[in-house]
Amino acid sequence: MEQESVLRTFSLTKLYGGVPAVDHVSMNIGRGEIYGFVGRNGAGKTTLMRMVGGLIRKSGGGFELFGCPDADPKEYLVRRRLGAIIEAPAVYPSFTAYQNLEMQCLAGGVTDTSVIPRLLERVGLAYTGKKKAKDFSLGMRQRLGIAAALVGKPEFLILDEPVNGLDPQGIVEVRELLKSLNREEGITVFVSSHILGELSKLATKFGFIERGRLLQEISASELEHACRKSVTLYVDKIAGFADAMRALGVKDYRVISANSAEVFAELPVSALAFALRDAGIDLLRVIENDVDLERYFIDLVGRSAQ
Ligand code: ATP
Numbered sequence: 426m427e428q429e430s431v432l433r434t435f436s437l438t439k440l441y442g443g444v445p446a447v448d449h450v451s452m453n454i455g456r457g458e459i460y461g462f463v464g465r466n467g468a469g470k471t472t473l474m475r476m477v478g479g480l481i482r483k484s485g486g487g488f489e490l491f492g493c494p495d496a497d498p499k500e501y502l503v504r505r506r507l508g509a510i511i512e513a514p515a516v517y518p519s520f521t522a523y524q525n526l527e528m529q530c531l532a533g534g535v536t537d538t539s540v541i542p543r544l545l546e547r548v549g550l551a552y553t554g555k556k557k558a559k560d561f562s563l564g565m566r567q568r569l570g571i572a573a574a575l576v577g578k579p580e581f582l583i584l585d586e587p588v589n590g591l592d593p594q595g596i597v598e599v600r601e602l603l604k605s606l607n608r609e610e611g612i613t614v615f616v617s618s619h620i621l622g623e624l625s626k627l628a629t630k631f632g633f634i635e636r637g638r639l640l641q642e643i644s645a646s647e648l649e650h651a652c653r654k655s656v657t658l659y660v661d662k663i664a665g666f667a668d669a670m671r672a673l674g675v676k677d678y679r680v681i682s683a684n685s686a687e688v689f690a691e692l693p694v695s696a697l698a699f700a701l702r703d704a705g706i707d708l709l710r711v712i713e714n715d716v717d718l719e720r721y722f723i724d725l726v727g728r729s730a731q
Pocket of ligand 1: 468
């Protein structure tokens with residue numbers, strides 16, 4: 426059975442002065458996913474999120490939220506199932522955490538304020554008492570913003586760059602909070618960042634955007650697979666290579682040419698050399714490929730520009 430979509434966009438486009446900020450983007454976020462939206466500054470992340478959040482109008486294409494088309498007059502009903510922080514969190518600096526959430530309840534028409542203590546507990550701000558938001562750390566303010574977005578009990582949370590500017594501790598706190606909201610309350614999360622590494626420990630699926638275009642959607646496990654360490658071996662001949670790999674117990678390799686192959690395994694070079702020699706092959710050169718996440722992204726963007 427196909428996974429239920431929480432957000433699906435179809436050729437969604439936004440033009441500013443005739444220039445596309447979001448250019449025919451078709452993406453799909455399934456229920457239960459943590460979707461990491463990765464792109465450099467100005468790539469179009471915020472613009473797409475603003476369209477989906479109903480803050481700006483689209484120029485073309487469309488989207489469905491919980492299966493409801495954006496053109497549907499009842500779309501406002503599904504919008505209630507959504508919580509968002511796009512750009513800065515709506516935090517009132519001279520209010521305490523509790524007062525901030527009271528304001529949020531008021532703004533969102535939530536009459537039952539008994540949710541507030543539980544929400545503050547949930548985001549780790551239950552003990553901030555009379556402290557005003559302006560005296561909070563950036564990470565605390567971000568968590569307060571998330572609590573505010575949770576007031577209406579959303580099933581889908583859209584967060585634009587929630588870890589931007591946070592120190593490593595703050596990043597971990599926000600990441601763990603989002604993971605637990607996803608795991609324990611089944612909230613689907615759509616989160617952007619310009620740093621892939623920041624989302625790599627959080628997202629279950631990634632969408633890469635560059636100059637308004639969606640370059641790729643990839644699951645976390647596919648990305649991990651694509652970023653694995655490998656070695657490229659240059660040999661005098663490739664015949665017998667498969668025997669050598671079998672002898673080493675290596676299944677994950679690919680022959681590149683008559684004189685080279687890529688092996689995805691961490692093995693001592695000596696072990697490779699011995700196994701190849703036993704198969705009648707001379708090992709001429711070894712290159713270690715350490716494809717990290719940022720490299721993967723840069724390569725992807727580089728390929729899109731060609
Ligand atoms: P950042 O991380 O810097 O916010 P982003 O990926 O969110 O980047 P957007 O803010 O969506 O990118 O911007 C995409 C493009 O659209 C940029 O070139 C930006 O200058 C342009 N843009 C965004 N908002 C407007 C606007 N209101 N008027 C004109 N151009 C805009």
